[in-house]
Amino acid sequence: ILTQPCRIVHKRDPISLPPELKVSITCKDGVSRIYDDKDAPIIRWDAPNKDKTRLEGCHVVLLLFFEEYQYGILELEIKYEEIEHYYMQALEIGLGLRYLDLVAAEREARKELEDKNRELDHTATHDALTGILNRAGFLREERRVLDENKGSYVAVLMADLDHLKQINDSFGHGEGDEAIKLTTRALASVLSDHNAVLGRTGGDEFSAIFPVTDDFDPDDCVAAIHGYCEQFNSKSGLPYYLGVSAGCLKFEAGEGMNLSELFTEADILLYADKKRRRSMIRRE
Known part of the structure; x- marks a missing residue:
């Protein structure tokens, strides 16, 4: 998962990549692991992947995106006939990540509004010269x-x-x-x-x-x-x-x-x- 969502590059947009990705979930040999944000492994573009283990089948990398926003990648070792299934899964994950992004943005906007309302209430009820109640x-x-x-x-x-x-x-x-x-x-x-x-x-x-x-x-x-x-x-x-x-x-x-x-x-x-x-x- 990208540390920050980025817009998918259009023809006239400059390419801008975030410096790193955080591993969110891994699944190997039937064992899944979900990482918290604080202990998630970091993948940097300038550092090679040290895990050389490969399963038989196709090595597939799918984008996790919704509309113009990219949220990460899904890297898989799967059978060829499973590609369509996991492609649909990647689209659903992208939709879910977009929803979480909107929820976080709404929460931040609500917090800013509450802070502003508290500031306005303080201004309306306190004396500017002395700082006590008006x-x-x-x-x-x-x-x-x-x-x-x-x-x-x-x-x-x-x-x-x-x-x-x-x-x-x-x-x-x-x-x-x-x-x-x-x-x-x-x-x-x-x-x-x-x-x-x-x-x-x-x-x-x-x-x-x-x-x-x-x-x-x-x-x-x-x-x-x-x-x-x-x-x-x-x-x-x-x-x-x-x-x-x-x-x-x-x-x-x-x-x-x-x-x-x-x-x-x-x-x-x-x-x-x-x-x-x-x-x-x-x-x-």
Whole structure:
């Protein structure tokens, strides 16, 4: 069997032979052997066949092909009157090989389509700047978290990068983008132990939902975000302070819960937190 199918040569086509063939099946003295692809003997055009054993009768080589594609050869030592029978067998083998080739091509095309669909789905549900879920992706995942944790405690969090407009106006939009990525890193770090679903749901707005235990304190979660930012600011060297305001709410998940209302409550807590944050972000 050819390592790759090749087109049968037409009048104007250049001759192009694959470098080698792989032995697929041998039958000698009534004993057949089928080879796996990995351990199949290799036949090269530039290497002579070392097996000099010949049976009485005709030495016949038949092409294994279908339409314009050649898949290999069938080499036989048979009686003269058996040639027609084995010629028909070779045609059937060629048809089977063509079918397997089409199945493999369809499988590869399906895999490429699935990969492309996954890529498109990722693009549609993830934020290009931060790599986390965008609003559409977050809305799809938030209900799943709620459904998987019915009867248990769940927390929702709203967070907001402080003074993004000041950063953009004073230091450029590139620095503003960097501040958004730093905010993502801060939230992901604080929520890393909670298996949280985190999304960028607005320009400077972030949302999260995650399962928690009975002793989880939402205020401690917000304080941890502030603590991360303070520690970052102490050694960042940036010309501005990174500040993140947040509001967090814990509740017991159940049937018919209105997540929109819960996030609205968390948003109210966020703006109460924002009033206590520094008014200027530029370092002196």
